Amino acid sequence: MNEASILERLEKDILVLTINRPSRMNALSExxxxxxxxxxxxxxxxxxVAGVVLTGAGPRAFSAGQDLDEAQAFSxxxxxxxxxxxxxxxxxxxxxxxxxxxxxxxxxxxFGLQASLYADIRVAHAGVTMSQPExxxxxxxxxxxxxxxxxxxLPRAVDLSLTCRAVPAEELLRWNAIDAIxxxxxxxGETVARVRALAAKPKKAFAASKMNLARLTQxxxxxxxxxxxxxQGEAFRTGEPQAVxxxxxxxxxxxxx
Amino acid sequence: MAVLSERMEExxxxxxxxxxxxxxxxxxLRDGLVAxxxxxxxxxxxxxxxFTGAGGRAFSAGQDLQVSMSLDATTAPAWFHGLHEFYQSIRxxxxxxxxxxxxxxxxxxxxxxxxxDLRVGTAKTRMGQPEVAAxxxxxxxxxxxxxxxxxxxxxxxxxxxxxxxATTCLEAGLLNEITEPDRLMERAAAAAxxxxxxxxxxxxxxxxxxxxxTQSAFDEAIEAAxxxAAQSYATGEPQAAxxxxxARKGRA
Numbered sequence: 001m002n003e004a005s006i007l008e009r010l011e012k013d014i015l016v017l018t019i020n021r022p023s024r025m026n027a028l029s030e031x032x033x034x035x036x037x038x039x040x041x042x043x044x045x046x047x048x049v050a051g052v053v054l055t056g057a058g059p060r061a062f063s064a065g066q067d068l069d070e071a072q073a074f075s076x077x078x079x080x081x082x083x084x085x086x087x088x089x090x091x092x093x094x095x096x097x098x099x100x101x102x103x104x105x106x107x108x109x110x111f112g113l114q115a116s117l118y119a120d121i122r123v124a125h126a127g128v129t130m131s132q133p134e135x136x137x138x139x140x141x142x143x144x145x146x147x148x149x150x151x152x153x154l155p156r157a158v159d160l161s162l163t164c165r166a167v168p169a170e171e172l173l174r175w176n177a178i179d180a181i182x183x184x185x186x187x188x189g190e191t192v193a194r195v196r197a198l199a200a201k202p203k204k205a206f207a208a209s210k211m212n213l214a215r216l217t218q219x220x221x222x223x224x225x226x227x228x229x230x231x232q233g234e235a236f237r238t239g240e241p242q243a244v245x246x247x248x249x250x251x252x253x254x255x256x257x
Numbered sequence: 258m259a260v261l262s263e264r265m266e267e268x269x270x271x272x273x274x275x276x277x278x279x280x281x282x283x284x285x286l287r288d289g290l291v292a293x294x295x296x297x298x299x300x301x302x303x304x305x306x307x308f309t310g311a312g313g314r315a316f317s318a319g320q321d322l323q324v325s326m327s328l329d330a331t332t333a334p335a336w337f338h339g340l341h342e343f344y345q346s347i348r349x350x351x352x353x354x355x356x357x358x359x360x361x362x363x364x365x366x367x368x369x370x371x372x373x374d375l376r377v378g379t380a381k382t383r384m385g386q387p388e389v390a391a392x393x394x395x396x397x398x399x400x401x402x403x404x405x406x407x408x409x410x411x412x413x414x415x416x417x418x419x420x421x422x423a424t425t426c427l428e429a430g431l432l433n434e435i436t437e438p439d440r441l442m443e444r445a446a447a448a449a450x451x452x453x454x455x456x457x458x459x460x461x462x463x464x465x466x467x468x469x470x471t472q473s474a475f476d477e478a479i480e481a482a483x484x485x486a487a488q489s490y491a492t493g494e495p496q497a498a499x500x501x502x503x504a505r506k507g508r509a
Binding site for chain 2: 134135136137138139140141142145146149152153154155156157158159161162163164165174175227231234235238240241244
């Protein structure tokens with residue numbers, strides 16, 4: 001039986017979208033990407049939705065990033081399309097003319113970090129960490145580099161991209177990368193409350209302001225996607241990402257035995 | 258030799274070595290750094306680079322005052338064009354680069370440190386952009402400063418010429434870590450080694466992208482600085498500011 005990768009639930013006027021692959025740390029799979037993109041694009045048009053909250057199922061992760069089993073299929077030919085489609089998902093967050101919050105129920109790595117930074121607000125608990133571990137996986141950090149640099153400055157984008165370290169919640173709060181740290185059981189409720197408060201503001205002014213900020217960063221966002229397509233292709237043509245992924249899978253198999 | 262380059266296991270330590278002048282940037286130091294970095298980049302046994310300053314008082318105080326006194330409206334633009342390769346030699350490194358900063362990193366020294374991947378300081382680290390106090394436009398430094406600090410802090414630092422203390426640098430992301438002076442090199446090496454184990458293609462392509470996203474702004478800033486320098490040096494202000502400073506220090 002195949003359970004839905006994305007759970008949708010309306011809390012009155014706020015749409016809660018839960019990435020539902022807890023046994024895989026809510027890793028980004030094709031079905032997660034398609035489900036999230038569709039739900040976000042639909043939310044923009046839905047009259048019964050005033051705002052959106054993204055979260056992850058289970059206590060461990062919002063999302064640990066790219067699903068490594070599916071990444072086995074990436075090649076120099078296919079990787080560009082993957083990043084274009086990922087760009088469309090991020091655009092669905094940054095261009096949604098309604099407030100979007102992320103309830104960080106656990107770690108946010110790679111895709112998880114980036115989806116969080118494209119949202120309007122982020123609420124975490126003290127055990128949450130964020131990281132940008134692409135380089136360690138043999139994937140150049142291009143889109144993550146951009147959104148971290150835009151949100152919290154280039155030096156920290158360089159630090160996260162090149163060291164791949166996990167940044168604890170307290171440090172993220174000092175950076176203004178998250179808006180609040182609350183008890184784990186309060187993360188979702190607090191995020192919904194904050195998104196609802198934003199949704200209660202004059203809607204046209206909110207939408208116009210958010211759209212204007214998206215417009216001001218649009219050229220950089222689009223250039224970044226094109227750069228990702230070009231640079232990831234370059235990386236995959238060397239065979240390094242495939243070799244790193246194969247070594248990782250072999251190590252995982254060895255641990256299972 | 259204004260630049261000392263030596264191996265510490267797999268790490269090349271490049272020391273700005275003019276301690277009597279607070280490791281200020283003159284033509285010899287500029288060219289020495291470019292040569293040392295080219296050699297380190299080409300050497301397959303070198304896995305990372307640490308920059309530091311000799312003498313325990315400064316990473317680098319910035320542009321050398323004798324250089325400032327010797328330039329005029331005709332020669333100043335060429336000096337600033339020469340700084341393009343100085344900074345590029347850091348920006349184009351495909352290997353991890355860490356700045357170990359004990360004392361002052363000002364002006365050109367501040368900017369050289371900002372183009373490194375990570376910066377480790379001590380309690381007496383101070384960083385800033387005192388070009389205006391020295392009679393020069395703050396033009397090249399604002400490129401990395403804007404990306405690190407945002408507009409209001411970049412304006413304040415550029416226009417007041419004040420230096421930020423170590424704690425403020427850490428909060429602002431200009432330093433990644435503060436440690437004791439006797440542990441500085443050890444901590445800088447540990448920072449470098451967080452990066453040396455990364456897959457080399459992904460790492461070097463990411464570093465190339467980091468440089469790429471500021472490349473046009475950086476190139477434009479060098480041109481702008483060369484233009485401003487011609488105007489500033491025509492007034493005599495930078496030469497007078499440097500002479501007054503040296504007179505106060507009794508070194509004129």
